[in-house]
Amino acid sequence: MNRKLVCFNCAATSSPIWRRTLDRKNNICNACGACVRAIPIVMLY
Numbered sequence: 001m002n003r004k005l006v007c008f009n010c011a012a013t014s015s016p017i018w019r020r021t022l023d024r025k026n027n028i029c030n031a032c033g034a035c036v037r038a039i040p041i042v043m044l045y
């Protein structure tokens with residue numbers, strides 16, 4: 001997998017689960033997703 005995702009909130013580049021902000025414009029990591037309302041992203045690795 002070569003997805004280059006960067007957390008919009010903390011700039012992390014690795015996370016077991018990625019989420020997306022409600023406006024669907026930014027990706028955020030799992031840790032930030034716990035405190036920021038976000039939509040879980042289902043990814044097929």
Ligand SMILES: [Zn+2]
Binds near residue numbers: 009012
């Ligand atoms: Zn984060």
